Amino acid sequence: MTAPPIAFINARLVDPATGYDGPGALLVENGRIAAVSHEVGFNDLSPEIRVVDCNAAMLCPGLIDLRVKTGEPGNEPRETLKSAARAAAAGGVTSIVVQPDTEPAVDDPSVVDFILRRARDIELVHVYPAGAATKGLGGKAMAEIGLMHDAGCVYVTDADQPIIDSKVFRRVLSYASALGVLVAHRPADPWLSAGAAATEGELAGRMGLPSVPVAAETIMLERDIALAELTGARLLVDQISAAQPLEALARGKARGVKLLATASINHLSFNEIDIGDYRTFCKLTPPLRSEDDRLALIEAVASGLVDIIVSAHTPAPPEDKRLPYDEATPGAVGLQTLLPALLTLYHEDRAPLVTLIRAVTLAPAEAIGLPAGRLAPGAPADLVLCDIDAPQLIDAAELISKSKNSAFDGRRLQGKVLMTLVDGRIVYEA
Incomplete structure (x- = not known):
């Protein structure tokens, strides 16, 4: 109707x-x-x-959030597609891209079709699935990227799981490049990151928390950029979070590598001190960084070096958060708070309003080929x-x-x- x-x-x-x-x-x-x-x-x-x-x-155009986790299918008590869509609508988010780390993983066209059918039945906001880059998010064998793309997935990613094997990741990038499919990847060296709950530094040491150096992000990003350059693929850097990897991103873009980068609203709004007295709602992945890193990230958004802002919506029930800090599940919900948190940067004169709105509307629309994100007749x-x-x-x-x-x-x-x-x-x- x-x-x-x-x-x-x-x-x-x-x-x-x-x-x-x-x-x-x-x-x-x-x-x-x-x-x-x-x-x-x-x-x-x-x-x-x-x-x-x-x-x-x-x-303004409705917001487009490229990184949203739900529990459906497989873990509906955490979040359903319907509850996520309702939260998105209340937050001014009109399109969401749901991550593939569900049960079963979105590594098959039938699961892509299930999500699209469920979204049509809900009839709230647009819901688009991201497909898994490797089968079961295991980082070993490439998933059915072409078939999932044909079924309606808008990009491929292994979500929070870095693809460690460089040969496998090169294969994913090469195949996706031939099909014109965007690949998103979280840059995190898995050995340096293993078991980490905070960013390495004085604060983590004082609090006794297992930590990870920022270099873990930079090391993996340098590899990813080299492989993207080698294969000619479009690479979406998933949640860049610190000043040091921003330098690698800038060099890669200057060389003409087909790079886009996202930052989460959490890393633009909080720093490592917000952990406070072991506040698990602020335990995130990547972990919160220093204030200097936060300010560098805001500057990168203002300059256009970082293209897209995401909510990184990651629901977790109380039993997963009411644990000792280093045992708690990382992540925070963010669909309803994305826009007001973004506006804080405008009110603080960190960036022009139209620049900030672009990062959550037109830029993500162009990244995944949507006609939205603009105020124009016919849109x-x-x-x-x-x-x-x-x-x-x-x-x-x-x-x-x-x-x-x-x-x-x-x-x-x-x-x-x-x-x-x-x-x-x-x-x-x-």
Whole structure:
């Protein structure tokens, strides 16, 4: 059923495709953007069109989150596709890419098809599966990349598991390159990283936590860049997190290697001191880095060196978090807090608003070949209306996700989602 037309007037339009950030109005019809004006309204609107006065709230493309974990299939008590989709809609996220580390792993076209069918039945936000790069995420034998791509997976990755065998990873990159498939990989030397719960340094030593040096990320990234250059593949660096590997990324891009890089909103918002008194909600992978690393990461986003920002949504139930710090499961939920946390960087004058919005809309859309991420006639009406100045105190217990492990629990943020549209349908309204 076609959603009724809506006219948004008196909005602050933020369009990353044109760089426009200013007053305007937008008309939605038949699931698409029908018209965009840089005036505050439209003349002679039909009476059957619903008119929404935005009162200068920001209207921008819906967010596209390239890294979301759920528990479905196999671990539904942690998170279902439906609960993740509801949380996404409440956070202004209109498209999510779910990771393949489920039970069974998404290493077969039938599992890709299952996820796509479940998403269609839910009818909330767009859900796209990422396929496994190797069978069972084992890092040994290449998965059915071509068949999964044909079935609808948008990129391949082994999620948190680095592919250690360089010959296997070269084979994955070569095959994916021939098919035009994007490959995402987490750079982490497995031997240096084994058992680590924090970043190596004075704080980890004082707290008695097993730690990993930043060099573990740099070493693996240098290898990955060399193999991407050798094969001509498109490589998505999954959650770069520190200043040292940023230097390797910059050198690789300067040589013309086909590189994209993501950073998680957690690593842009927190540093290693936020672990506090062994706060397991802030135990992440990669672990939180120094404040200098955090600031370097923000600068890399502002300059465009880091292309995409992700929530790194990783639900974990209380029994997995209420453990000694080094035994607790890493990860935090982030779908509902991605946008307000991102807006903090704007309020602190760390980066222009249109740059930040681009990193969660147009840049991820272009990375996986979606037509979304822009405010233009004919584009999908995937939109978010947000009061960017509205304060909110994050209470993890009130989040929609089935798991409540939010690193932002108790933190004050600015930015409240007022309405989310997917294909012109209102899927969330405050």
